[in-house]
Amino acid sequence: MSTAASVRDRPYVVAQVRERWRMGSEARGLMLVTAVLLAFGLAVLYSASAIVAMQEERNSWYYIARQASGVLAGVIAFAAAAKLPAEKWHDWAWPLMYLAIALLLLCLVLPESIAPRINGSKRFLFGSSLQPSEFGKLAVVVWTSMLIVKKGKQLRRLTKGVLPFFVVIGVCDILAALEPDLSVAMLYTVVLGVLLFVGGARVAHFVFIALILAVPLWRQIEKVQYAVLRLTSFLDPGAAPSQVSYQLTQSLIAVGSGGALGQGFGQGRQQYGFLPFPYSDFIASNIGEEWGFVGLAAITIAFAAYALLGFRIARRARSPFLQLVAVGLTFVTALTAYLHIGVVVGLLPTTGLTLPFVSYGRSNIVLTMFFTGILVNIGSTRERVIGSGATDPISPA
8 A cells, every 4th residue: 555655646746846056155145246237337337327317308216217117127137047957068169159240240331220329439329229239248258268278288288278268359359449348348458368367377478478469469458549548547637638537537537526425316417417427437526526436446345245245156157167167257247337436536547438237228238237247157056846836046944
């Protein structure tokens, strides 16, 4: 009787077995930091964009409503990335790179009805819906991580090891620079260098390649007038034309007027038309003005926490490939944030990089949340659970 009963019960037992992802403590912490940054970002964005929207004869909620739609899409992207086994990205590395190069190229060759020229640059497709250079960040991280693992000990060699990386990423750099978007081109190269260093490449090879490329690169940069003027305004603000240093000057006025505790939420003055792009490229200026030194310190600490959790996830990743992916995605997000903050307080030349989770831009926020979802998956472990309750990655049972 007992044997017959067990046979009858067996299909029920099998049917109740589920597989799920169990999030580690670092992944849970990363979700918490992300949620705080998103909530704070929406509040800051409304304050920084409401007056601008009304000056453009739009509803004061125009930018925040569009950003909210990006956050909603980002939440979906985050959930999908958190559920998808991160190991699959290894097989998708080359398709991702091909797609990124194709999209960057389309920005340059398609007519302005599809790839509009906005503020002098062709960086978007289909209005402002898709920014291929943002997608390129994912492609650079995944493809570089895949090839580092594939090459193994060959990475210590120059011609068969390091050089192929610079050839392929160099194509991305050139396409981004032609938009022009020198900030993203620089970011691609820095991320490549960090991953190669973590993967075990020789520092001497970096120095050798840098010495070879330094002169021709500088000659090309000199041809891009706005880049030279931005560098001049940073090194010698008094000698730079007023129209070039104006944005940085207004940013410093905003941060300085905030003092320790800030002017108060919604009480900033720069968004009345004094500071260009207060809701995107210089949104940290609004934080400094309305939230003061405390606000800027808090956002700096929040991204430090994000970086710490991301690197801890990388250290405990399930494979060398996932370790590199986690390092790359964490570094991209944290570096972008600190470059943005460094610009608004005058520590770095103006770059045009946005503040992740805070600045206006749906492509950026969707992709950054997608990055975070991949990190959460890398920081999780797959387990089997008996019972019907068990597909929620944050469920305790």
